Amino acid sequence: MQARGLVKRYGGREALKGVDLATSPGELVAVIGPNGAGKTTLLSILAGIVKPDDGDVSVPQEEVGWVPQQAALYRRLTVEENLLLFARLEKSGDPRGAVEEMLELTSLSERRGEVVARLSGGNQQRINIAIGLLAQPSVLLLDEPSVGLDPRQRARLWKFVSALAEERGTTVIFSTHDIQEAERYGRRLLVLADGEPLFDGSADELRDAVRREAAEAAESDFETAFVAFLHHRGH
Amino acid sequence: MRWLLLKDLQILRRSPLQTTLLVVWPLLIAVLLGFAISRSPEKPRVAFLNEVPTDTAVTVGTTQLPHVGINDRICERVECVHVKSRAEAEDEVRSGDVLAALILPADLVDRINSLSTPLPRTPKVEVIVNEEDPVKARLVNDRIDALLTQANLAIARRISVEGGKFLGLVLDGGSFSVLGQTIRILGLQRSSQILDELRPLVPTGQRPELNRVVRFTGLARDNLGTAVPLLNRLAQPVAVDKQVIDASTPPLEVFAVAVATTFALAFVTLLLVAGALALEREENAYPRLARGLVSRTGLLTEKVALGVIVGLLVTLLMLAGLAPFVPLHWGRAGLWLLAIVFGGVGFGAAGAALGAGAREVRAVTLLAFMAILPIAFLSLVPSGAVGPGLYDAIRVVAALFPFKPALQAIEGALDPSGPSIAPALLHLALLTIAYGLLARLALRRFASV
Numbered sequence: 132m133q134a135r136g137l138v139k140r141y142g143g144r145e146a147l148k149g150v151d152l153a154t155s156p157g158e159l160v161a162v163i164g165p166n167g168a169g170k171t172t173l174l175s176i177l178a179g180i181v182k183p184d185d186g187d188v189s190v191p192q193e194e195v196g197w198v199p200q201q202a203a204l205y206r207r208l209t210v211e212e213n214l215l216l217f218a219r220l221e222k223s224g225d226p227r228g229a230v231e232e233m234l235e236l237t238s239l240s241e242r243r244g245e246v247v248a249r250l251s252g253g254n255q256q257r258i259n260i261a262i263g264l265l266a267q268p269s270v271l272l273l274d275e276p277s278v279g280l281d282p283r284q285r286a287r288l289w290k291f292v293s294a295l296a297e298e299r300g301t302t303v304i305f306s307t308h309d310i311q312e313a314e315r316y317g318r319r320l321l322v323l324a325d326g327e328p329l330f331d332g333s334a335d336e337l338r339d340a341v342r343r344e345a346a347e348a349a350e351s352d353f354e355t356a357f358v359a360f361l362h363h364r365g366h
Numbered sequence: 367m368r369w370l371l372l373k374d375l376q377i378l379r380r381s382p383l384q385t386t387l388l389v390v391w392p393l394l395i396a397v398l399l400g401f402a403i404s405r406s407p408e409k410p411r412v413a414f415l416n417e418v419p420t421d422t423a424v425t426v427g428t429t430q431l432p433h434v435g436i437n438d439r440i441c442e443r444v445e446c447v448h449v450k451s452r453a454e455a456e457d458e459v460r461s462g463d464v465l466a467a468l469i470l471p472a473d474l475v476d477r478i479n480s481l482s483t484p485l486p487r488t489p490k491v492e493v494i495v496n497e498e499d500p501v502k503a504r505l506v507n508d509r510i511d512a513l514l515t516q517a518n519l520a521i522a523r524r525i526s527v528e529g530g531k532f533l534g535l536v537l538d539g540g541s542f543s544v545l546g547q548t549i550r551i552l553g554l555q556r557s558s559q560i561l562d563e564l565r566p567l568v569p570t571g572q573r574p575e576l577n578r579v580v581r582f583t584g585l586a587r588d589n590l591g592t593a594v595p596l597l598n599r600l601a602q603p604v605a606v607d608k609q610v611i612d613a614s615t616p617p618l619e620v621f622a623v624a625v626a627t628t629f630a631l632a633f634v635t636l637l638l639v640a641g642a643l644a645l646e647r648e649e650n651a652y653p654r655l656a657r658g659l660v661s662r663t664g665l666l667t668e669k670v671a672l673g674v675i676v677g678l679l680v681t682l683l684m685l686a687g688l689a690p691f692v693p694l695h696w697g698r699a700g701l702w703l704l705a706i707v708f709g710g711v712g713f714g715a716a717g718a719a720l721g722a723g724a725r726e727v728r729a730v731t732l733l734a735f736m737a738i739l740p741i742a743f744l745s746l747v748p749s750g751a752v753g754p755g756l757y758d759a760i761r762v763v764a765a766l767f768p769f770k771p772a773l774q775a776i777e778g779a780l781d782p783s784g785p786s787i788a789p790a791l792l793h794l795a796l797l798t799i800a801y802g803l804l805a806r807l808a809l810r811r812f813a814s815v
Contacts (some may be wrong), residue, residue, distance in 0.1 A: 180653050192658055203650040205373065207380045212373075219369045220659040246380075262654070 132177070132195075132270050132302060138185035139172050139326075146172045148326040149186070154302045156269065159293065161317025162306040165361065168323040170306035171200065174272045177304065196268030200275040202259040206248035210239055210258055213247060214265065221266045233261040237291070253284030257291065264295070271295065273305035277312060289316050310354040322357075324366035367668045370660060374642050374672045392630050392680045396687030399626045410509050413458040413467035413494075414446040422475040424521065440468065443516055444509075452494075459496045466506050467494040468513070478521070491517075526597045533597065537590050554590070558583040617781070619692045624777035626688075627681050629742060631706060631776075632769055635677035635713035636720070637734050639669045643721030643805075644730040662809045666802065669721070670714035677710040678703070695782050705775035705787055712768030712794040715801035722808035738769070745770040768797050 132154045139147040147169045154160055162170045175181040177188055178197035204213050214233050218226035234240040237257040247255060256276060263271055273292070277285045293316060295301045307313050313320055314334045322330035322337070330337055334353070341356040342349040348359030379385060416437055440446065447464050449455045455467035469492035477489035493510050497503035535542060539553025552560075561580045568576050646652040646665070655665065685694060685702065717734065724730035745764040749757055764770040775790035 175653075179657055197654065197657060199650055199653060201650045203654040205377060205649055205651065207377045208373065212376065216369055216373050217654075217659075220655070 132188070132190040132304075134177060134186065134188045136186035137173065137176055137183045137188070139169070139176060139181065140184050146326050147176070147183070148328075150323070150326075150328050152177075152304075152321060152331075154270070154304065156302055157296050157300040158302050159296045159316060159318045160302070160304045160321060161313035161319070162304065162321045162323060163308075163310060163313045163317075163357075164323035164329075165366065166308075167325065169326040170323060171274055172326075173323065174274050174304065174306055177270075178272050190270060193266060194269045196263035196266060196271045198260050198263040198271065198273045198276060200278060202252075202255045203262070204247050204255060204258055207246060209244050209246055210234070210250070211243040213258060214261060217262045218265050223265060229265050229267075233265060236264070237261045251284070252279045253281070253287065256280060256284075256288060260288075260291070264301075268301070270302045270304065273303065275306055275308065277307065277309065285312070292316070310357050314353045322360075324361055324364065329361070329364050329366070367660065367664050367671075370655075370665070370668045371672055374668070377645075378638075378676070388634065388676065388680055389683065392634075392684035393687045395626055395630060396684040399622060399688065399691075401691065402622075410444050410465040411447055411463065412440075412444040412509075412513075413449045413455040413464045414440065414444075415449050415452065415455050415467065415469045417472040418470050418474050419472065424475055424524070425479050440513065440517060443513060444468075456494055459494050462496065465495075466510055468492070468510070469494070530594050530597050533590055533594050537587055537594075554583050554587040558587060620781045620784075621777060623685070623688055623692055623694075624773055624780055625746065627684055627706075627776050628709065628769060628773040630684050631677045631681045631709050631772065632713050632738050632742060634680045635673035635710045636717040636738060637731060638676055639673035639714045639717030640721035640724070640730045640734050641727050642672055643669050643718055644724050644727045647725055648727055662806060666718050666722075666805050666809070669718055670711060673714035673717060674707060674710035677713070678706055681706050694780065698779060698782065701779035701787060702776070704791070705772070705779040708791045708794045709768060709772030709775055712772060712797050712801070715798040715805065716768055718805035719801045719808060722805045737767075741767040742769045745773060765793070766797075768794055768801075771797070 132152070134150065134152040137147050137150040137152075138145065150169070150173055152160075152173075162173060164170055172181065174197075176183050177190075178195055179188075179192045180197070205216070208216070211230060211234070214230040215226055218229045221229075223229045231240075234243055237260070239254065239257060239261075242250065242254070247258065250258070256279075260271075260273065260276065263273075271292075276292070277288055280288060289312070292303055292305070296303050305317075317334065319333055320330065320337055321328065330340060332340075337360070338349070338353070338356060341360045345356070345359035345363040348356045351359070378388075414437075437446075447458060449458060449467070452469060455469060458464045459467050471490065471492060474489055474491065477487045480487045481489070491514065495503070495506045495510070497506065534540070535551045535553065537554050539551050539556045541548050541550045543549070558580060561576065561583065565573065565576060565580070643666075646655065652665075656662065660668070688694065716737075720733055720737065721730050724733060741764065744760050745767070747757070747760050751757075752760065771790040771793035775787045775794065778784040778787035778790060
């Protein structure tokens with residue numbers, strides 16, 4: 132996936148100010164930044180939901196799987212019915228086969244007949260992600276995927292997502308507020324603040340940048356170091 | 367699109383309360399309406415107490431009129447509930463079992479008879495009503511007024527008939543009996559003849575006086591002759607010559623069925639389409655669908671199709687429920703379908719415009735109720751019921767919503783003697799396009815995340 136010079140304006144406010152992003156297969160990219168940084172806007176543009184005012188994205192839509200922050204599921208349908216509906220809408224060649232594969236992948240085969248509304252938030256999020264994977268996309272976009280999940284559910288979610296990247300070669304781009312989570316699971320971090328790209332690199336490279344620009348926070352935990360970095364950059 | 371439709375039907379099926387309501391509600395309305403139309407009393411129920419002694423009769427002068435039959439005449443026009451006392455009459459009215467109580471007091475006939483005496487007393491009947499609400503009060507007053515007008519008319523006619531007989535006796539002669547004695551009346555005509563025969567026998571000097579008497583009898587005969595038809599007309603001097611201008615008015619039961627069906631179609635279709643569309647947003651599914659899985663027009667079409675399918679089923683169920691009570695022309699079922707489908711599409715498009723403008727199902731449900739009820743009631747306001755300016759404004763408002771054209775189409779389809787439904791269908795088609803465009807525009811905002 133390649134995105135070049137993405138600009139998005141809402142009225143007089145610039146939500147994105149020329150963001151570039153290029154990814155490789157199997158990469159896990161964390162998009163981090165404070166509230167209003169433009170994380171959701173960036174993912175929405177990459178997903179093809181929002182059109183940029185400037186710049187372009189070079190990836191076919193059908194190769195991008197999108198998982199919105201809030202589970203986009205029909206709560207009165209069962210797990211299987213939700214998956215089957217979206218598999219059919221995705222015009223999957225073998226909808227039932229795709230459903231079976233996703234049920235296995237999410238370890239929800241035994242709960243296939245349960246109405247989604249009765250599932251925990253973590254399981255709902257797994258189905259939400261599974262729907263994003265139905266079309267077997269080469270790029271998966273996850274908008275704040277761990278919000279509302281307890282630590283155990285989060286651990287299971289990231290194990291699942293990491294396996295997608297490592298075993299299937301799916302490029303995963305996720306946004307998060309949780310800096311520790313980004314450090315732990317993101318192989319690459321894209322830092323945004325007020326729509327402006329501040330940093331693009333690994334967690335270690337971000338620490339190096341902190342050492343150079345905000346030496347007083349270099350030995351602090353990653354979150355403190357990150358806040359110091361933002362502060363030093365005027366955000 | 368069909369998978370989304372299937373999904374919406376699955377969701378509908380998952381809500382037992384909703385599904386039960388969709389089936390039971392039209393059937394319940396149909397049965398209630400059917401009973402109201404077919405079993406409603408054509409005659410109002412009135413408690414009736416006649417205290418007039420059975421051996422009294424109305425007299426004119428010294429002549430007793432034949433029995434007028436007030437009891438029978440009143441009970442022809444109302445359903446008489448005979449009571450034995452005033453207390454019982456009051457209880458019946460208070461309980462609501464009867465619309466009113468009518469009491470003919472014991473001195474009613476005496477008072478009528480006193481009208482032809484030097485000391486007339488006004489005849490009075492007593493009416494007991496329960497004016498618990500203004501509409502009922504007006505209805506009762508109208509019914510009682512009409513009833514008394516009919517009774518007065520019956521008495522006046524009887525008196526005019528008897529009066530005419532007396533005039534006939536004065537004119538043509540004859541006999542009548544008073545107190546068991548038969549009295550013979552010569553009559554003006556015979557009097558005039560006798561005087562003519564006597565004229566040659568009267569001395570010439572007295573003939574001018576005799577001629578004056580003969581002329582008077584002739585004038586009296588001629589003028590009293592014209593009084594007889596006048597007396598007949600006196601009971602009902604003004605006759606009504608009704609000319610029907612708009613002959614397309616359907617029978618009342620057809621109109622009632624059309625109104626009930628249109629209401630059911632409007633509520634089911636509009637609420638369902640608006641709710642189903644808002645649900646896509648509430649479940650956060652719309653952005654996912656709009657990523658190329660379904661086009662916006664496809665999504666709107668699917669929701670309208672859902673509303674039309676369910677609306678059609680509900681209204682057909684309702685018509686089937688009404689069939690035992692109201693004679694429906696099943697040969698016109700094709701036209702019913704056409705009218706219901708066009709109406710459903712119109713309501714569906716309006717529902718889509720509402721649903722696309724709201725974020726939550728609850729909000730859009732409230733909005734739909736707020737839209738349907740006043741506009742449906744405005745659509746039922748007949749011309750002449752309000753001022754001309756206000757009526758024009760109501761017509762414009764009603765024309766902007768599918769209720770009135772849908773009602774006209776369904777009414778026309780149900781009534782074999784009704785007007786063509788084509789103009790109403792065209793109206794609905796235009797409204798569908800307009801609301802469809804509005805919904806399409808509103809969906810653009812939907813996509814924002």
